[in-house]
Amino acid sequence: MLRDPVAMQTHFVAPAIFDADLIARHDVAGPRYTSYPTAPHLDARFGESDYARIARSSNEDPIPRRLSIYVHVPFCTSPCFYCGCTRIITRDRAKADGYLQRLYREIELTAPLFDRDRTVIQLHFGGGTPNFLDIAQMRDLVESLDQHFSLSRHAEREFGIEIDPRFADAAYVSALADLGFNRISVGIQDFDPAVQAAVNRHQGIAETAEVLEAARASAFRSTSVDLIYGLPCQTISGFTRTLDEVIALRPDRVAAYSYAHLPETFKAQRQLDASQLPDAATKLALLGLCVEKLTLAGYRYVGMDHFALPDDELVLAQQQASLQRNFQGYSTHAECDLLGLGMSAISKIGNSYSQNAKDLIGYFGALDYGRLPLQRGLHLSNDDLIRRDAIGQLMCHGLLELRPFEARHGIDFHNYFATEWQRLGDLETDGLVVRDADSIRVTARGRFLLRLVAMVFDAYLSRPDDAPVRYSRTI
Amino acid sequence: MIVNRAAFSMPTPYAEASALTTAHPPTGKPAPNNPIADDGDALHFCATCTFGQVCMPNGYDKSALRALHCLVEHIGPFPSGHHVFRSHDPFTAIYSVRAGMVKTSVVDDLGREQILGFFLPGEIIGLNAIYTERYPCNAIALDTIALCRFSFPAMVTLATRLPGLQEQLFRLMSKDIVKATLLAGDFSADERVAAFLLDLADRYAARGFSATRFRLSMPRADIANYLRLAAETVSRVLRRLQDQALLRIEGREVHLLQVDAMRHLARCVLHR
Numbered sequence: 072m073l074r075d076p077v078a079m080q081t082h083f084v085a086p087a088i089f090d091a092d093l094i095a096r097h098d099v100a101g102p103r104y105t106s107y108p109t110a111p112h113l114d115a116r117f118g119e120s121d122y123a124r125i126a127r128s129s130n131e132d133p134i135p136r137r138l139s140i141y142v143h144v145p146f147c148t149s150p151c152f153y154c155g156c157t158r159i160i161t162r163d164r165a166k167a168d169g170y171l172q173r174l175y176r177e178i179e180l181t182a183p184l185f186d187r188d189r190t191v192i193q194l195h196f197g198g199g200t201p202n203f204l205d206i207a208q209m210r211d212l213v214e215s216l217d218q219h220f221s222l223s224r225h226a227e228r229e230f231g232i233e234i235d236p237r238f239a240d241a242a243y244v245s246a247l248a249d250l251g252f253n254r255i256s257v258g259i260q261d262f263d264p265a266v267q268a269a270v271n272r273h274q275g276i277a278e279t280a281e282v283l284e285a286a287r288a289s290a291f292r293s294t295s296v297d298l299i300y301g302l303p304c305q306t307i308s309g310f311t312r313t314l315d316e317v318i319a320l321r322p323d324r325v326a327a328y329s330y331a332h333l334p335e336t337f338k339a340q341r342q343l344d345a346s347q348l349p350d351a352a353t354k355l356a357l358l359g360l361c362v363e364k365l366t367l368a369g370y371r372y373v374g375m376d377h378f379a380l381p382d383d384e385l386v387l388a389q390q391q392a393s394l395q396r397n398f399q400g401y402s403t404h405a406e407c408d409l410l411g412l413g414m415s416a417i418s419k420i421g422n423s424y425s426q427n428a429k430d431l432i433g434y435f436g437a438l439d440y441g442r443l444p445l446q447r448g449l450h451l452s453n454d455d456l457i458r459r460d461a462i463g464q465l466m467c468h469g470l471l472e473l474r475p476f477e478a479r480h481g482i483d484f485h486n487y488f489a490t491e492w493q494r495l496g497d498l499e500t501d502g503l504v505v506r507d508a509d510s511i512r513v514t515a516r517g518r519f520l521l522r523l524v525a526m527v528f529d530a531y532l533s534r535p536d537d538a539p540v541r542y543s544r545t546i
Numbered sequence: 547m548i549v550n551r552a553a554f555s556m557p558t559p560y561a562e563a564s565a566l567t568t569a570h571p572p573t574g575k576p577a578p579n580n581p582i583a584d585d586g587d588a589l590h591f592c593a594t595c596t597f598g599q600v601c602m603p604n605g606y607d608k609s610a611l612r613a614l615h616c617l618v619e620h621i622g623p624f625p626s627g628h629h630v631f632r633s634h635d636p637f638t639a640i641y642s643v644r645a646g647m648v649k650t651s652v653v654d655d656l657g658r659e660q661i662l663g664f665f666l667p668g669e670i671i672g673l674n675a676i677y678t679e680r681y682p683c684n685a686i687a688l689d690t691i692a693l694c695r696f697s698f699p700a701m702v703t704l705a706t707r708l709p710g711l712q713e714q715l716f717r718l719m720s721k722d723i724v725k726a727t728l729l730a731g732d733f734s735a736d737e738r739v740a741a742f743l744l745d746l747a748d749r750y751a752a753r754g755f756s757a758t759r760f761r762l763s764m765p766r767a768d769i770a771n772y773l774r775l776a777a778e779t780v781s782r783v784l785r786r787l788q789d790q791a792l793l794r795i796e797g798r799e800v801h802l803l804q805v806d807a808m809r810h811l812a813r814c815v816l817h818r
Contacts, residue, residue, distance in 0.1 A: 131765030134781045134788070134795050188778040 083506050087372040087518035089362040091355055093502065094519050098351075101522045102529070103375060104397045104466055107459040108422055108449060110417065112531050113426055117448030122418070122425055125450070126322060128183035129408050129421045135186060136408045138220065139193035142174070142397065143413030146203040147429075148238060151272045153302055153330055155262070155337045157415040159201040167204055170414075170431070173438040175215050177412055180443055182219035185410075188329055190223045191216070192434070195234040195399060195408060196249075196532055202239045206246045213250045229254055231293075231399075238280050243286035250288035255286045256295040256324075262316050263309035266302050269347055289385070294322045300357035301330035303347035311364070312358050318368040324385065325370060325378040327361045329354070331417065358519075374466060374521055377401055394467040401467065414444075422451040455532060457482065462525045469513035469521070494527045573663045583621035591618075593754070595642050595668060595694065610656040613698075616704055620644065630671065630685035630693065637679045639670035639697040646691030650683045661772040663689070664744070664764060670755040673719050688763040733815050738773045739783040741815035742807050743793070747802060 102109040129135060146167060150160045157386065159166070194216070216222060231254035232247060239383065244255070259279060260272060267273050279296075279300050285296050297319060317325065322403075333349060334340040349357065362372065369377040371386050381386045388394040388403040395402050398410070398417055409419040414434040417426045425448030428434040437444035451459065457480045464471045473484045485492060495511060498504045503517035504524055513524055524530055555763075590607060591598025603691060608618045623645070624630075630641055647666040662683055665671050675681040698704055705712040727767070751757035762769065770777040787793050792808055793800040802808060809816070 128765075131767065132795075132797055133766050133767070133769065133800070134784050135760050186777070188781060 075114055086408075088365065088416070088515040089359050089519060090516040091359055093516055094358075094482060095351070095355055097133065097503070097520050097523055099523065099526075101526050101532075104462050104523060104525050105396060105400065106417070106419065107462050107529070108451070108455055108531055109529075110424075110426065113424060113447040114447045115273065115447045116443070117423075117425055119358070119443045119445055121423070122420070122445055124182055125421045126181075126408075126422045129188070131188040133139060133150065135189050136406055137192045138185060138189050139397075139407035139409045139415055140191050140195070140216065140220065141409060141411045141413075142194070142201075142216075143198065143202055143411070143416040143427075144170075144197040144201040145236075145414050146198060147198065147200045148203065149271065150339055151160055151254060151260075152270045152343045153299060154200065154339045155331065155333070159431065164203075164205070167208060169413075169435070171204075171208060171212065171370060173435050173444075174212070174413055176438045176441075177444060178219050180438075181410060182411065182439070184514050185220070185408075187221055187406075189297070190221045191436050192223045192225070192228050194222065194228075194230040195400075196252075197399070198233055200235045200238065201232050202243065204241060209247065210250060212277045213325045216371065229236055229403075231425065232256065233255060234282055236282040236328065237272075237274050240278075241281050241288075244282055244285035244291075247287040247289060248286075253291050254293040254295070255291050256297065257280070257282055257322070258297045259313075260299045261302055261305060261310065262313040263305065263321045265304045266309065269303040269344065271342070276320075280320055283322060293324065295324035296320065296322045296365070298325060298327045300327055300331050301332075301354040301363060303343055303345075303349075304358060305349050305353070307353070307356055307360060309358055314364040318364065323380050323383045325365055326376050327358070327365075327378065328376050329358070333540055362519075370457070372518065373401055374469070374518060375400065390469055396463050396466050418448075424449050424451070437500065440515070443512060456480075457487070458530060459486075465511070465513060465528075466521055469518060471511040473509050473511070485501075488528070491527050495524075498527070547730035561704045574576065592642075592644060592668070592694065598642075598801050610655070617695075617697045619695050619697075620692065621695050624687050625689050626687050626694075628687040628691070630687065630691075631675075631681045633681060633684050635681045636674070636812060637681060639695050640670055640676070640692040641685070643667050643698070644692040644694055647688040648685050648691055648693075649688055650685050650769060657776050661768055664746070664768075664772070666749055666753070667755070670718060674716065676715065688768075696786060731815065735773075735779050736786070737782050737812055737815050738775060740787070740812035742769065742773055743800060743802065744805075744808055744812050744816065748806070760800055760806065762798050762800055792815050 081460055125313050126405075143465045144167075145158050147154075147160050148162055185521055191287055213222075215217045216383050221226075230252045232252050233256045234244070236257055247255075252309060257279060259274065261267065262268065262274070262279075264273075282295075298313070298317065298534040330348075331346065332340060332343070334345070336342070341425075361378075361433065365378045366372070369380060373385050373389055373394075375377055377385065385401050388401075397407075397419075400409075408421065409417075411427060413427065414431060415429040417424060419421060425445050427444045428437060433446060434444045449455075460476065460479065461471055464476070477484050492506075495504055498517070499506055502514055503520055505512050505514060513521065517524060594650050611618055632654060643665050645667055648671055650671060651659050651660045652662065654658050657725050665685075671685050672681065676682070697783055705715060746760060746762075747757040750760050751806070764772075770780045773780065775783075784793070787808075788795055788809075792802070792804045792811075794803060
């Protein structure tokens with residue numbers, strides 16, 4: 072699959088238009104396409120030997136892809152009631168030691184599958200709460216990774232970590248910089264005390280600012296904050312203040328996620344008082360407020376919940392049409408093979424996805440028997456690869472150029488996607504996309520409904536024998 | 547029996563870069579980066595077949611060969627890793643590659659593999675067994691392959707009957723020898739890698755395939771083995787050539803961007 076960078080174009084140069092009526096009319100639950108096929112379609116028949124075979128064959132390219140490593144730290148000291156992540160609530164710091172022991176074993180088992188000249192250009196610690204680990208534990212973990220893999224020493228490396236500022240101070244952040252971290256992502260959600268009480272997350276502006284300032288002072292290259300709209304007790308006036316406070320902190324990136332209330336799926340959410348959730352109109356207004364205030368403050372809408380300052384790498388990558396979708400949202404480095412380490416972590420190696428056991432028993436059990444803790448996975452079919460490319464182009468650049476796409480995959484687009492082309496016609500009538508003989512473009516209004524456009528190409532959504540899978544909505 | 551071969555279009559696995567955006571490859575066919583020589587039938591050789599190019603001008607099509615107890619049949623597809631023949635197997639046939647890539651190699655007493663060569667569609671394997679009557683090496687599929695099998699109970703006899711065949715056999719075999727010594731000199735890693743790619747490019751071009759875009763089906767360890775370099779070195783050189791915009795590599799695909807500059811780099815290997 073040769074791609075011609077000159078021929079690749081991006082369409083998302085003009086700003087997105089927030090059209091509340093259009094969004095309200097079209098809002099449906101759907102995947103966020105951080106992968107395709109999406110995680111629920113991974114298969115339990117995929118095992119350790121599949122992973123090992125695919126990993127070894129990934130060494131065989133003329134220039135093997137560089138590596139991106141994700142490390143999952145599942146522990147949190149206190150439960151946030153909105154959380155849909157795989158995490159374990161504990162105040163027992165010693166729990167981390169047992170987990171780290173298994174993580175080291177997983178590193179020892181995984182690393183030999185990958186040739187040593189494949190440098191790790193990207194490292195991301197997510198959770199849970201990565202800063203559940205103290206600095207000594209962090210140092211040991213990074214050293215173990217460095218010993219078994221070839222961590223890049225190059226300035227372009229992206230070593231990121233998610234931080235809960237309630238449990239980190241300036242000294243901790245500067246120690247992380249010494250370990251090589253250069254990107255930080257800080258959870259905020261909402262500064263409104265009423266909302267914080269309702270979701271059980273009390274977090275001051277000062278402690279948040281301390282972490283972000285320490286990050287800048289210790290030469291972190293990029294700072295990012297997470298917000299959530301649609302939380303209980305959220306109001307326009309409260310969220311306006313939160314956005315003003317966030318803008319004053321001036322992070323390089325802002326992610327504003329839609330709260331998906333799925334208490335049957337996420338146990339933590341059962342503790343939320345559903346009667347306090349904002350109605351659909353308010354939730355939509357909260358998103359509109361995000362767009363308006365962040366845009367006025369100079370942020371660009373990248374797509375799917377993500378905003379960034381114009382000089383941020385995400386915006387530059389989008390302008391150069393090199394933006395990629397990954398599990399953290401968007402990325403500039405998707406030509407890597409992604410190794411997920413830790414409980415529930417997802418890997419993307421070659422044309423495969425695979426996921427580790429989602430509980431400690433399964434994760435510890437496999438590793439204690441000297442096996443990789445894989446629980447399920449998927450070897451992408453040719454059809455999966457074709458559709459993943461289409462979805463990726465639309466999610467990242469809002470543009471699918473049909474002739475290069477046909478050349479990449481050896482297909483006739485109209486023949487292959489006859490049904491999809493018709494369904495796109497409906498979206499075109501509604502103003503979400505425009506089509507011509509050579510391209511499909513997402514309109515400025517359609518950018519907030521990207522997942523709807525992507526869903527047209529999702530072959531797994533229309534299978535009647537599928538177990539029902541629950542997805543979030545924009546509103 | 548001889549038909550006008552000009553009516554057959556040559557397979558063009560890659561359209562030229564400019565045409566790539568307008569080409570409409572037929573649905574259901576393999577991606578256009580997969581050269582296949584498959585225009586032959588029960589009577590006619592594929593256009594790219596080296597062997598056919600000797601027989602046809604001499605008035606021998608497949609049925610004429612059959613009369614001489616020479617059976618020509620299309621076999622395959624075979625998956626990656628399939629052994630076409632093994633070292634020391636009795637010689638029964640030579641094979642023309644129709645699709646995919648085949649490597650030949652020998653394994654020493656310590657189990658170390660040494661790669662002798664890579665064979666592309668239209669090229670012939672097994673020639674080095676004709677006079678010893680046993681295959682002196684392994685031939686292994688590097689991806690999904692299809693072959694044309696020429697079974698000759700007495701290849702040498704046939705060669706005496708067919709004017710030009712013997713000459714062609716010698717020519718093919720001496721080409722093999724040149725190839726084997728091509729990289730034996732004291733060349734730098736850059737020179738070796740560049741010469742290796744240009745050699746493949748020229749061989750693809752000689753059979754009507756794209757000389758600037760092709761697939762390296764062999765794992766990098768095999769390239770390294772063949773060039774007597776470390777695998778990391780092969781990748782490092784390729785990355786450097788890519789940084790210099792001489793070529794672009796994506797997955798297993800190579801796109802030569804500045805062939806002249808590559809040729810200049812490899813001139814000492816190529817012009818001996």
